[in-house]
Amino acid sequence: MSNHLKQAVREFVETSFLFREGRDGLGDDESLLGAGLIDSTGILELVSYLESEFGIVVNDEEIVPENLDSIGLITAYVARKQSAQPSAQVA
């Protein structure tokens, strides 16, 4: 489940944030901000993707780098949200 989730997040990040060819892919813990991969539009794209794809609601105060700044952090955050609000998993 977690692997499937991580794979989906990775796929979204890789296709949406268009990281440079020639890298061996993005590490699970690599900072999206640090790598210059995400801008203000990117954050909103990411949030709306997570909400529509995983049936969670991302609260304003949760839009922080601690939750969203790497593939690993995003995966953990989504997993936490899903287990905390199982009823929201209708998608």
Place this chain on the structure above:
Amino acid sequence: MCGIAGYFGLPVAPEEARALLMRMIETLQHRGPDGNGTYVDGDAGLAHARLSIIDVGGGRQPMCNEDGSVWLSFNGEVFNYVELREELIARGHVFKTRSDTEVIVHLYEERGADCVEALNGDFAFAIWDQRQQRMMLARDRVGVRPLYYARLDRGIAFASEVKALLEVPGIDASLDPIALDQMFTFWFPLAPRTPFKGISELPPGHVMIATRDGVTTRRYWQFSYPDAAEDRPVSEREEARWSEEVREMLLDAVRIRLRADVPVGAYLSGGLDSSITTAAIGKFVPDQLRSFSVAFETPEYDESVFQEEMVAALGLRHSVTYCRDDDIAGTLPELIRHTERPIMRTAPAPMLLLSRLVCENGVKVVMTGEGADEVFAGYDVFKEAKVRRFCAAQPGSRLRPLLLRKLYPYMPRLQGQSQRYLEAFFGSQDALNDPLYSHLPRFRTSAAAKGFFSADLRASIGDYDALADLRDQLPAEFGRWHPLSQAQYLESAFLLPGYILSSQGDRVAMANGVEGRFPFLDHRLIELASRIPPRLKLKGLTEKHILRRSVADMLPEGIAKRTKQPYRAPESRAFLRSRVSATVLDHLSPANLDAAGYFDSKLVGRLVAKCEKLPSTGFRDNLAFVGILSTQVWHETFTKPAQGRRGMSVATSAAEAFRGGASVAQGNA
């Protein structure tokens, strides 16, 4: 307004000289459709394409002095020529014409290359000094008029636009990878560099002297500001005095820019600056003024409501060109042929439509509000830097970063950002003492587009650092200036000539034979404004405060108090949803991308797919999309034909190429 071209010290066969000059100047017909002229003296040649504005009957060029020892080819206007002419006549000079051109000839006789210091105007010119056997090139202080050159063998060729230089045997179009790196960071190459390898521009405020011993370049003017240490609170009386001085100088700048033997019109964006210049013209010209503007299909960019308010308030005779997304996409090849460089934003495209409208209405000269945002601190980047510094002073504050949202009310996507991400995007990690502090977020966002460079291109760029290069070009006293002055300098000395006045200014106006005049860029007004305390320019977060105050009674209140809305145009969607989208996608096909070799075609494919799929695309993706697309169009316009010619050419050296040059009809002298 005109086009100029010429050379010095090139091995051109005498019987080929005029033909070469004619080939060069004929590429600049759009700049000067009213007649050509050439002049040849040994290995020096001058050419001129004329747009008649002052002394329509008498201002033929190249023009010489009384004894024919000084010859001039001149593009631009000298607005204080009336006063200069009187002074020169009083000192014994004999004038053959009423033109501003002749003033330069006589001033040069008196002062040599220092003649530029007496000129108030927008100019690029070449003077052949027969006695001293030297060619002088000069460009106006802020870079309104363009001037390019290339060194060849022991000589030099020069012209208003690169396309004329490409007619000179031995000069070919190929991309300078460092220039592309700079454009994908700053939106323009750092002068003297151009996108063309081996072709340079004479930077604004510089003169160049070419003799048989070589070439020297000297700066004669630059933007300069008082030391921040002198900054102190300003009394109401002092503020009132500054306001009065600004008003007087601005009105005088407008007054002398109305000097023309043809009617002067006005661009009207609906914003504060062009409303000011338009209202100011009304103070001097009793006739009904012709005004022109662009309206957009997309409401997000459209300012028609404000334009109509000014039209009603001033009783203007107004014409509008309506810009659809299709127009932006359809005009791109023509646009790039004129800008001669890739563009990172689409904003120059509607300006091309606007000058076409002006031309169709029989008007050759328009006054615009360009320059006010640089000179009086109107751009958002100034406010943004102030807020970022304010945040950095109190790093723990949760509320201060939220001010950043307020800066961009017209950008809906920024409104949903949390404090922590705002901090990250606006660079809370940026060093406050970095001279580029104000512009780092913009440069960072733009430079993200470099991720699309191909491996080959990245290899040829190597470890070049565009930001370090820019830091090295700052004047020694930069560090002593107020942070606002520093940010103003970065806008005024670099973005203004490199992008605003070129791709979005001279090139798109002259494409249709229209001359822009910019009262806010009168150097007397620039020098006055630079002495005004920063707190009167950006007062709190109110931009251009002192300017607003100085002209408050000239404008409707809604306009006078209006917050700046940056001039923008639709980006990637305009291309992908237009009826020419197939052509656009062809420019970005893997085959064409790989043939040019600048970009990674797989990665660009992902970008295109994303722009096609998502209903809204962000600033960063749009910038990359427009930058890549326009670079491809630039390649196909300039370097691909050159590659074709190279393939067919049998000439092995520049000298041989000259001897074998094609013969073209004789030019008129």
